[in-house]
Amino acid sequence: MQYKNEIKNDEIIVFADTSLYSKDSIFKCLYWYGDKYHTNVSFADNNTYRVSVKPLSTNQLSQEEQQYLLLKLERDLVDYNLRDIVTKETQNVRDLLIAKAFSNGEFDELPPGDVSDPLGFNINQLKND
Amino acid sequence: MINEKADKRSRKFREIDQFDLNEQPQYYLLPFRFHRITDDKEIIVNEVGDYLLLSNGTFERIVKRQLDKKKDADLYGDLIANFFISEEPIPPLIDVLATRYRTKKLFLNYFTGLHIFVISLRCEHTCHYCQVSRVTQNKDLYDMSIANIDKGIDIMFKSPNPHVTMEFQGGESLLAFDNIKYAVEKAERIAKEVGKGLTKVICSNLALINEEILEYCKEHEILISTSLDGPQYVHDNNRHKPHASSYELAIKGIELSRKVLGHDRVSALMTTTKLSLDYPVEIVDEYFRLGFQGIFLRNISPYGFALRTDKSKYETEKFLTFYKKALDRILEYNFSGHYFTEDLAKIFLTKILTPFNVGFVDLQSPAGLINGVIVFNYDGGVYATDESRMLAEQKDYTFKLGTLDDNYNDLFFGKKAQEIANVWANEALSGCSECAFQQYCGADPVHNHATQGDMYGYRPNSDFCQKNMEIIRYLIELMESDSRIKKIFERWAKTSTH
Numbered sequence: 001m002q003y004k005n006e007i008k009n010d011e012i013i014v015f016a017d018t019s020l021y022s023k024d025s026i027f028k029c030l031y032w033y034g035d036k037y038h039t040n041v042s043f044a045d046n047n048t049y050r051v052s053v054k055p056l057s058t059n060q061l062s063q064e065e066q067q068y069l070l071l072k073l074e075r076d077l078v079d080y081n082l083r084d085i086v087t088k089e090t091q092n093v094r095d096l097l098i099a100k101a102f103s104n105g106e107f108d109e110l111p112p113g114d115v116s117d118p119l120g121f122n123i124n125q126l127k128n129d
Numbered sequence: 130m131i132n133e134k135a136d137k138r139s140r141k142f143r144e145i146d147q148f149d150l151n152e153q154p155q156y157y158l159l160p161f162r163f164h165r166i167t168d169d170k171e172i173i174v175n176e177v178g179d180y181l182l183l184s185n186g187t188f189e190r191i192v193k194r195q196l197d198k199k200k201d202a203d204l205y206g207d208l209i210a211n212f213f214i215s216e217e218p219i220p221p222l223i224d225v226l227a228t229r230y231r232t233k234k235l236f237l238n239y240f241t242g243l244h245i246f247v248i249s250l251r252c253e254h255t256c257h258y259c260q261v262s263r264v265t266q267n268k269d270l271y272d273m274s275i276a277n278i279d280k281g282i283d284i285m286f287k288s289p290n291p292h293v294t295m296e297f298q299g300g301e302s303l304l305a306f307d308n309i310k311y312a313v314e315k316a317e318r319i320a321k322e323v324g325k326g327l328t329k330v331i332c333s334n335l336a337l338i339n340e341e342i343l344e345y346c347k348e349h350e351i352l353i354s355t356s357l358d359g360p361q362y363v364h365d366n367n368r369h370k371p372h373a374s375s376y377e378l379a380i381k382g383i384e385l386s387r388k389v390l391g392h393d394r395v396s397a398l399m400t401t402t403k404l405s406l407d408y409p410v411e412i413v414d415e416y417f418r419l420g421f422q423g424i425f426l427r428n429i430s431p432y433g434f435a436l437r438t439d440k441s442k443y444e445t446e447k448f449l450t451f452y453k454k455a456l457d458r459i460l461e462y463n464f465s466g467h468y469f470t471e472d473l474a475k476i477f478l479t480k481i482l483t484p485f486n487v488g489f490v491d492l493q494s495p496a497g498l499i500n501g502v503i504v505f506n507y508d509g510g511v512y513a514t515d516e517s518r519m520l521a522e523q524k525d526y527t528f529k530l531g532t533l534d535d536n537y538n539d540l541f542f543g544k545k546a547q548e549i550a551n552v553w554a555n556e557a558l559s560g561c562s563e564c565a566f567q568q569y570c571g572a573d574p575v576h577n578h579a580t581q582g583d584m585y586g587y588r589p590n591s592d593f594c595q596k597n598m599e600i601i602r603y604l605i606e607l608m609e610s611d612s613r614i615k616k617i618f619e620r621w622a623k624t625s626t627h
């Protein structure tokens with residue numbers, strides 16, 4: 001079913017496909033709205049998240065501000081989903097990097113490939129001379 | 130005519146295609162973070178603080194593997210060279226990156242360096258925002274006892290750090306100068322015996338300074354750190370001294386100290402108050418006029434009396450406006466050929482532009498408390514930071530690690546230290562973990578506790594977060610929009626690493 005992002009009764013509602021957006025990214029995104037808005041995440045159906053924010057009673061918005069907020073929420077959801085992809089894809093390299101950083105050189109390896117010189121000197125030969 | 134082929138063969142580098150081993154690349158992402166910096170620019174920052182400023186939409190293209198190695202050759206090369214992507218699952222030079230990461234966290238190698246001795250709580254000033262109680266009488270009750278000084282020195286020399294700093298604070302520390310002399314001489318003896326470096330600093334408003342004290346400081350190589358909030362009308366309003374001008378005494382003290390100790394042995398710190406916010410240019414001009422090489426534009430700390438005084442309440446937005454105006458003025462001095470820095474910017478710029486970090490307590494991860502600084506209070510209490518003991522003056526003992534009677538392990542690695550350690554790395558805090566400026570910023574559990582009621586903190590309305598994010602963003606925007614500013618900033622960063 002197709003859902004349309006909308007503003008209804010002061011509530012900004014955005015829909016996100018569960019196969020495209022991770023749950024983590026949605027919560028990380030909404031975290032930044034919590035000081036000024038009520039936030040809510042639910043399922044519109046099995047394949048769609050319904051994400052909504054509603055201003056706290058102390059923070060009433062004009063129509064123009066609501067339109068801006070809708071745009072901002074849409075954009076932030078994309079940004080946080082992209083961030084989440086990087087975080088998850090790179091978790092292992094990050095762990096490895098930090099483990100190596102604090103291993104005091106215990107697991108250092110020589111870079112792969114032969115050491116050579118573009119001018120044609122044989123470095124191994126020079127070392128032996 | 131020169132034979133082109135022969136000429137190229139004589140060059141020291143092979144042709145570019147010699148280095149390109151993957152014609153049809155499948156690239157892998159490396160850890161990095163992203164932030165929108167202006168309406169049309171975004172920034173990505175890798176795990177060691179190197180950044181690339183990109184046009185909007187580039188981050189999405191990188192993540193979605195939409196880069197074309199040939200069409201986007203420059204960007205692709207930059208991303209590979211700066212460890213944002215790799216053509217192999219694990220980059221061949223990961224050990225180089227790991228070494229750089231280790232360099233960024235080098236401050237962890239040495240453990241606690243700065244040991245603050247609150248030598249007396251007594252003070253002859255009555256500043257409205259003062260972070261500690263003002264007590265002018267009872268010496269016995271409000272001065273650190275000799276027994277506690279001994280215990281503090283003993284603990285200080287148990288630090289694994291090969292170079293320790295003992296800093297005397299107050300109240301007004303010079304009210305207990307005899308105790309300072311005792312502490313300095315004892316610490317010097319032990320430092321010599323155990324072969325550790327020792328730096329000594331007296332923090333004072335300089336109202337009580339005289340030649341005799343300064344001659345002693347000269348003989349024992351003691352540095353002087355004082356407070357100067359700006360021109361007289363700002364300083365005297367902030368720092369009230371009954372029947373005298375605090376400003377005049379400070380200026381006289383700075384001049385005398387420079388005369389006896391040397392120009393660079395005296396530093397000054399300013400505190401921003403609500404009043405200061407109206408005088409950014411005048412405050413900068415005052416520091417420049419007095420021959421300082423820079424100024425540290427600090428906002429008022431939310432501790433002690435400051436938290437309870439309406440007079441000192443102001444919003445972070447206002448501070449940021451003040452900061453930017455003051456920074457503009459500082460840049461004007463630099464444009465006209467002077468070397469004059471803003472020290473908060475200098476800390477950030479060192480992290481942004483150099484492979485190094487700065488051991489600044491509020492902007493480290495793990496945080497500088499305990500790892501970099503410890504406070505021995507006048508009454509024998511041991512606190513995680515200077516701000517922690519100010520909270521204690523309001524009966525909030527959250528960051529009290531113990532007393533000088535406790536042993537080293539219990540103080541530095543005990544239950545309280547472990548509790549704080551749970552929240553002292555911004556890599557593991559909500560809101561910070563995905564932040565592009567994570568490597569440039571830090572964690573401050575004491576500030577979170579004081580302003581938000583819990584050590585973990587809540588970033589969306591944290592003034593610490595708001596202030597640091599905007600200053601870092603602004604510094605990057607400035608240097609990317611004006612090459613002259615970039616040169617100035619590079620010079621500031623370079624000088625702080627020497």
